[in-house]
Amino acid sequence: MSSENYLKDISEIKHLMNKSSKFISLSGLSGILAGIYALIGASFAYWLVAQSERGYLILDGKVFRLILLDLILVGIFSIGTAIYLTTKKAKKNNQKIWDSLTRRLLTSFIVPLLAGAIYIIIILNQQRYGQTGALMLLFYGLALLSASKYTLGDVKYLGYTQIVIGLICAIFPGYGFWFWVLGFGIMHIVYGTVMYFKYDKK
Template sequence: MNEQQHLETLSDIKRIMERSSRFISLSGLSGVWAGICGLAGAAVAYNWLHNYYLEWDARGGYSSGELPALRFKLLVLAAVVLAITLAGGAYFTWRRARRNNASIWDATSRKVAINLGLPLVSGGFFILGLMYNNYEPLVAPSCLVFYGLALVNASKYTLTDIRYLGITEIILGILNVFFLRRGLYFWAVGFGVLHIVYGIIMWWKYERVKRTV
């Protein structure tokens, strides 16, 4: 066995070990889909908030029930966007896993789900507490920071590129704290633009190469 064959054997072993220890079926198209959903949700929220403040200026105030109604609409919108995002992400990930003859749900993917879910669930309750105490300007930066922490935490069991996305989300959330009441713009960048850029890079780096081999 010559040196080239040794190197190829080592590369095969490395790929097998990586497949067994990391969940590598995440699709870059999932990131693009998440970004599109994030931007669409931000656009709808912006329209609602814009109309709300226009009416505020025209009337000089609101009844006590209108702000809770707006909050409820925004919560429903966030839930719908999240559901659509997860459904699309699951589809693209399943499609890539099937193409690679890999399982979408195994011990490694469960570790990803747990390490991703713990910061997200904790952040969700933290954000509900902020809203309960009328600290809405802190909601957007908190979303970005907790989401970034979740990505960094889960990156140990999947592609390391996700770690860089998580760090960027954390930095963006911290910056948002210094520009409160501009959260929707930071939200659109963090959950929209960054996801699209990340998804395109991941597709180009991992999926496009495999298609051209």
């Protein structure tokens, strides 16, 4: 057996092992679109606050309810796009979209994210508003880090980035909106672009 064939066989074995132990059909394009949705949603929220009578956000007014709806819509569009594009890519790769591997991936992602969401709701009810942006970034980063062992290793770098941005945001809570834009908007676009050219455009 020539060295070229040997290396090819090793590469194929490695690919099959990764395919069986990791969910490799995440779409880079969904990351780009999630970032765009976040930027659009943030722009709308900024405009709402700027146009309000007070010029700043209070958490018991109409503007806050609209911003909350805006945030929910960003999440729905991002998740819906990710499901659609990931399902499409999984079919193209002949990979099952729902099996034990997918369940482990989702469990690892949802548990820290859900814990964070519940904690944020608790502190909002206690009228402690200053760290909301930082906590969203931190728990999202931890969720990505937790899920990364069941999917492409690049996901963990986005997780580390979100955690770092969240910690910096905690130090400067007055800039929470801009750190949120950086983490959920810009970093998603950067990450999605890297993933797209690295994995999707092959």
